[in-house]
Amino acid sequence: xxxxxxxxxxxxxxxRGRLRLTQHELADRAGVxxxxxxxxxxxxxxxxxxxxxxEPALGWAPGSCASMLDGAEGPLAIEGSEGDVSFVxxxxxxxxxxxxxxxxxxxxxxxxxxxxxxxxxxxxxLKRRGVIS
Numbered sequence: 533x534x535x536x537x538x539x540x541x542x543x544x545x546x547x548r549g550r551l552r553l554t555q556h557e558l559a560d561r562a563g564v565x566x567x568x569x570x571x572x573x574x575x576x577x578x579x580x581x582x583x584x585x586x587e588p589a590l591g592w593a594p595g596s597c598a599s600m601l602d603g604a605e606g607p608l609a610i611e612g613s614e615g616d617v618s619f620v621x622x623x624x625x626x627x628x629x630x631x632x633x634x635x636x637x638x639x640x641x642x643x644x645x646x647x648x649x650x651x652x653x654x655x656x657x658l659k660r661r662g663v664i665s
Contacts, residue, residue, distance in 0.1 A: 533601070534575070540583075540600040541575040543607060547590040561589035584637040594637075595630040628655055 548558050548569075555569040562569075562585045572578055572586065583597035587607075596607035632651040639647065 536601045536603055537575040537577065539605070540597060541573050543600060544569075544586065544590065545573050547592070547607075551590065558586065558589055562586040580633060581636050584633055594634050595626065598629065598633055599626070628652075631655055 548555070551558075553561070555573070556566045559566045559569045564582060564585055568578070568582060569586075572583070580598055583601075584594070586592075587594055587596050590607070593608035596604075599608055600606065628651060631654055632647060635642070635647050635650055642650070
């Protein structure tokens, strides 16, 4: 896990450098403190809900931080876009976790049980519609 946190820290530093952002600027974009960015870049343990906040600020696909903490070499690739919607490739078997992470990122007042239920219902509906198999 330590190695994966170091890989994530390096990816955040590299992305921030490519975007020519200071730690303070990235923190402002992500809605977190500069101290949080410093901790991420030092590979300190961080809650997934906090890590999800930096993904859009870095132009990464949702679930990228979790994927790197699970061993991926870099952020998830954005496959394409249509209007304001970006499409990403989610590795097989990670859909439920990705959906749950997305809900957690935007739903401050939901309980864990409500989040699990919504995640399950959303996944089932996507399967029913043939969007996923």
